[in-house]
Amino acid sequence: MPQQIIALALIIFFLIKLFRQRKKNIISINEFRFWLGFWSISAIAIVFIKELDKLLKALGFSASGINFLAYTSILILFYLVFRLRLKIVKIEKDITKIIRDEALNK
Amino acid sequence: MKISIVIAGWNEEKNIGQVVDNIKQHFSEAEIIVANDGSTDRTEEIAKEHGALVISHKINRGQGAALQTGNSLAIKHGADIIVHFDGDNQFLVKEIDEVIEPIIKNEADIVFGSRFLGKDSSMPKAKRKIIMPLARLFNKIFFGIKLSDPQCGFRAMTKETAQKIIIKNDRMAHCTEIMAKAHKYKLKIKEVPITVIYHEFGQSMSGGFSIIKDFIYKKLSN
Numbered sequence: 001m002p003q004q005i006i007a008l009a010l011i012i013f014f015l016i017k018l019f020r021q022r023k024k025n026i027i028s029i030n031e032f033r034f035w036l037g038f039w040s041i042s043a044i045a046i047v048f049i050k051e052l053d054k055l056l057k058a059l060g061f062s063a064s065g066i067n068f069l070a071y072t073s074i075l076i077l078f079y080l081v082f083r084l085r086l087k088i089v090k091i092e093k094d095i096t097k098i099i100r101d102e103a104l105n106k
Numbered sequence: 107m108k109i110s111i112v113i114a115g116w117n118e119e120k121n122i123g124q125v126v127d128n129i130k131q132h133f134s135e136a137e138i139i140v141a142n143d144g145s146t147d148r149t150e151e152i153a154k155e156h157g158a159l160v161i162s163h164k165i166n167r168g169q170g171a172a173l174q175t176g177n178s179l180a181i182k183h184g185a186d187i188i189v190h191f192d193g194d195n196q197f198l199v200k201e202i203d204e205v206i207e208p209i210i211k212n213e214a215d216i217v218f219g220s221r222f223l224g225k226d227s228s229m230p231k232a233k234r235k236i237i238m239p240l241a242r243l244f245n246k247i248f249f250g251i252k253l254s255d256p257q258c259g260f261r262a263m264t265k266e267t268a269q270k271i272i273i274k275n276d277r278m279a280h281c282t283e284i285m286a287k288a289h290k291y292k293l294k295i296k297e298v299p300i301t302v303i304y305h306e307f308g309q310s311m312s313g314g315f316s317i318i319k320d321f322i323y324k325k326l327s328n
Binding site: 092093095096099100102103104106 | 161162163164165167168171174175178179182274276
């Protein structure tokens, strides 16, 4: 129970930050939707952690609900790092284009 | 026939002047383009003082990016043959003749220099015995490249070839990219033996992995 309260408090903190960022127009609407969905699902999973335990057991998994959430989080993090890396490659490509055009048009 | 010699240079103040002078001595008619890749030393000034045409990147973008910038300028200036040459004095200027000869004779669209075709190259043993065979294997498996030298920076191509092969890998993966595209576009390819004088080790094993990583991300981001 205390762990669930701490986790929910953290999620609320991140949600407040998220809404503030959206209000200041720092993040796009799509990014806002993605993170809102992510934190909402996380909060639901934490509130219903016992039910998640039962569901996993029924599905034949040996991991508890909290472990399942941890594994899922790691997978999501890997995916986000990968997407970030691809974005950096794209930005690098754009920088080269700008630098080249500037050099050629000098 | 107009020949443009493109040298990608990054912090090459020690060698660039001598390289430009040597080329001018042998090829007085050739246009020497130094693609200065954001050097923080006097590369740009020295290359200009020695009579090269200098095009400068404001910041360092990598050898592949600099060569592509050099190619674009050479095409803009009406080059018929573009030669890629290193600015660190490790290639022999007199061998440019041998590299461009198959193009002049219309036997090739692109010619790659090779350090593995008989001429003496003081290549470090670890590089010759381990890194290069692995790179060759990688090129063969993933790109169907059957060339003897997987990473040589000494090459020549026709203008039409340079217009087809747009170098997209900014860093060292451009060598494999150029070879892969030459195969993909079914160009007439030739290899000629060249000499390399090593001043330093060059591409290490970690550099090789970095090339593979660059390739994967480039492929996925397209």
